[in-house]
Amino acid sequence: MIRVDKSTVKVPKILNKGKGFAMTNQLKTDFDNGIRSFDFDSKIYGNKSVKSLLIKIQHKKCCFCERYRPYARECDVEHFRPKGGYQVDESLPLIQPGYYWLAYDFSNLFYSCKTCNQAYKKNFFPLSDETKRAKNHNDDLSLEESLLIHPEFDDPQNHITFVEEIAKPINDSIKGKTTIKYLGLNDSELLKERFDYLRILKIAAVEARKGEPTTKNLFKELSKPQNMFSMMVRCNFPDLV
Numbered sequence: 562m563i564r565v566d567k568s569t570v571k572v573p574k575i576l577n578k579g580k581g582f583a584m585t586n587q588l589k590t591d592f593d594n595g596i597r598s599f600d601f602d603s604k605i606y607g608n609k610s611v612k613s614l615l616i617k618i619q620h621k622k623c624c625f626c627e628r629y630r631p632y633a634r635e636c637d638v639e640h641f642r643p644k645g646g647y648q649v650d651e652s653l654p655l656i657q658p659g660y661y662w663l664a665y666d667f668s669n670l671f672y673s674c675k676t677c678n679q680a681y682k683k684n685f686f687p688l689s690d691e692t693k694r695a696k697n698h699n700d701d702l703s704l705e706e707s708l709l710i711h712p713e714f715d716d717p718q719n720h721i722t723f724v725e726e727i728a729k730p731i732n733d734s735i736k737g738k739t740t741i742k743y744l745g746l747n748d749s750e751l752l753k754e755r756f757d758y759l760r761i762l763k764i765a766a767v768e769a770r771k772g773e774p775t776t777k778n779l780f781k782e783l784s785k786p787q788n789m790f791s792m793m794v795r796c797n798f799p800d801l802v
């Protein structure tokens with residue numbers, strides 16, 4: 562998981578000026594009128610202009626697992642704060658409504674692979690202090706402290722490191738622990754993919770440490786954000802990146 566930088570791009574018009582803007586206002590009005598169950602239009606938050614922009618700024622990688630995922634076959638526009646309802650943990654029921662007013666908010670949207678989004682994160686959204694939860698658009702969202710690492714506003718490297726192919730929390734970081742658990746960052750398939758990649762990198766590292774220039778440059782390249790598992794590369798080969 563690496564930080565997603567949205568600071569240099571313009572929010573797609575469909576979200577902040579077009580239908581998304583109108584729909585958000587309607588959802589807020591509906592809530593104020595007593596409605597508590599909402600429908601959302603995936604054609605708006607999942608519009609091509611939104612998906613393609615997210616994929617571009619995320620270097621075609623899932624915001625959680627750093628795997629490449631092809632646009633056509635697998636592309637979920639993930640809501641960091643769940644739009645329909647949220648679950649604090651697996652022992653507690655889904656609570657509705659969710660963060661309906663953020664359904665079309667660009668800062669709440671990320672490109673995620675189906676495994677991370679649908680098999681792991683689902684509607685989990687635990688907080689450090691449940692009494693601070695924003696339960697509707699009139700509440701102050703800034704009081705919330707998410708226990709999941711926000712891909713844009715948190716820096717994952719402050720909470721998670723990699724020891725070999727295994728994701729570990731830094732200094733017992735509760736955000737790190739919770740993110741690893743609910744995002745499945747040590748999912749068995751993912752561990753296998755990282756293990757296989759790391760095995761090759763370890764062989765290359767022997768050459769790089771002897772000073773072989775092409776292999777040394779390769780490590781610098783592979784540690785860049787546009788490459789798969791870049792965080793694991795940086796954590797395992799700090800002397801080469």
Ligand SMILES: [Zn+2]
Pocket residue numbers: 623624625626627628673674675676677678
């Ligand atoms: Zn993923």
